[in-house]
Amino acid sequence: MSALEIRDVRKSYGSVETLKGIDIALESGEFLVLLGSSGCGKSTLLNIIAGLAEATSGDVLIGGRSVLGVHPKNRDIAMVFQSYALYPNLTVHRNIGFGLEMRKVPATERDKAVREAAKLLQIESLLDRKPGQLSGGQRQRVAIGRALVRKPQVFLFDEPLSNLDAKLRLEMRTELKRLHEMLRTTVVYVTHDQIEAMTLASRIAVMRDGRIEQLGTPEEIYNQPATLYVAGFVGAPSMNMLEAAVEDGKLKITGIDARLALPARFAGAASNGAKVVVGIRPEALRLGTNSGAEPSLPVEIDVVELTGPEQVTTARIGAQRLTATLPPQARVAKGERCAFVFDEDALRLFDPATGKTF
Ligand SMILES: Nc1ncnc2c1ncn2[C@@H]1O[C@H](COP(=O)(O)OP(=O)(O)OP(=O)(O)O)[C@@H](O)[C@H]1O
Numbered sequence: 001m002s003a004l005e006i007r008d009v010r011k012s013y014g015s016v017e018t019l020k021g022i023d024i025a026l027e028s029g030e031f032l033v034l035l036g037s038s039g040c041g042k043s044t045l046l047n048i049i050a051g052l053a054e055a056t057s058g059d060v061l062i063g064g065r066s067v068l069g070v071h072p073k074n075r076d077i078a079m080v081f082q083s084y085a086l087y088p089n090l091t092v093h094r095n096i097g098f099g100l101e102m103r104k105v106p107a108t109e110r111d112k113a114v115r116e117a118a119k120l121l122q123i124e125s126l127l128d129r130k131p132g133q134l135s136g137g138q139r140q141r142v143a144i145g146r147a148l149v150r151k152p153q154v155f156l157f158d159e160p161l162s163n164l165d166a167k168l169r170l171e172m173r174t175e176l177k178r179l180h181e182m183l184r185t186t187v188v189y190v191t192h193d194q195i196e197a198m199t200l201a202s203r204i205a206v207m208r209d210g211r212i213e214q215l216g217t218p219e220e221i222y223n224q225p226a227t228l229y230v231a232g233f234v235g236a237p238s239m240n241m242l243e244a245a246v247e248d249g250k251l252k253i254t255g256i257d258a259r260l261a262l263p264a265r266f267a268g269a270a271s272n273g274a275k276v277v278v279g280i281r282p283e284a285l286r287l288g289t290n291s292g293a294e295p296s297l298p299v300e301i302d303v304v305e306l307t308g309p310e311q312v313t314t315a316r317i318g319a320q321r322l323t324a325t326l327p328p329q330a331r332v333a334k335g336e337r338c339a340f341v342f343d344e345d346a347l348r349l350f351d352p353a354t355g356k357t358f
Contacts, residue, residue, distance in 0.1 A: 029184040227356055243255075301333060304332055311332065
């Protein structure tokens with residue numbers, strides 16, 4: 001039995017279909033990240049799971065039970081929002097215990113649960129303060145504490161870190177990962193931050209325009225993107241995409257004479273004459289020579305940006321561009337002609353007509 005199952009969920013606002021048939025089944029303990037750009041329907045889906053919005057059709061099952069029509073507070077879920085929604089006049093202790101207080105949980109039991117959560121979140125010393133006396137990160141911990149004490153079957157997070165500054169975001173991300181590894185509660189987490197998705201998720205659903213474009217482990221999403229959209233969305237700098245065509249069993253990059261061998265794994269899929277998009281990650285490219293010993297692309301260096309751990313190097317290849325993340329000691333200069341080499345395994349091929357991988 002799945003901990004959470006979403007069956008062909010659709011949602012329309014008037015004549016606009018915001019969710020166009022979403023299917024997901026989560027095992028207990030999974031950490032699912034809904035990843036996608038603004039407006040793709042992530043929050044709508046989360047709100048439908050929470051019971052804050054109603055699906056136009058389809059079903060949501062929590063622990064094998066359909067929760068359609070079930071009030072949010074009876075769904076055995078707890079939600080953490082981007083705006084922490086704490087009660088400013090109540091102490092941290094009462095904020096964390098508020099849900100339990102509403103359910104008439106006796107004070108001693110409540111106190112025990114609050115202290116347990118506070119200990120997990122390392123905010124025991126703050127229990128007597130009011131939210132106004134806390135930093136952003138501490139407030140977010142309180143909001144998480146309030147969800148924790150309910151011991152729900154599923155945690156729902158809606159961009160919980162987006163109000164924090166970069167450093168704190170990173171700390172809280174690690175904290176969330178630690179908490180999940182400890183508690184192993186099923187999580188659905190909405191973000192548009194691909195690093196958050198890659199680091200936290202056991203699986204990522206990349207959403208686009210009301211649909212799931214790809215559902216897979218972070219490793220699958222990164223290494224085997226199913227579509228050009230996914231390939232471009234995950235990874236920074238993003239995957240290089242070169243226009244090319246299949247000619248006599250080779251890949252001819254548009255606008256230059258260079259040809260690459262067509263890897264055997266694509267031989268049956270991409271037919272002669274077919275236009276293709278060649279995908280290759282910036283970190284798969286190295287400086288090398290056009291000796292023919294390994295696949296190589298002739299380039300002219302255009303922009304070199306040292307970020308500290310690497311040099312993000314953008315080069316021209318005909319009228320197209322290629323970005324390589326090179327080690328800081330690589331000697332490259334604007335205007336230089338050289339070759340980027342790579343392992344054949346790193347090459348991805350997409351059909352520009354459908355956007356899908358071959
Ligand atoms: N109550 C509503 N009435 C009408 N349209 C809505 C309503 N709520 C959401 N939408 C629309 O549905 C689409 C999906 O919105 P949703 O908030 O789910 O996207 P999102 O992926 O979470 O985006 P963001 O990252 O910006 O929050 C958007 O086009 C939005 O304008």
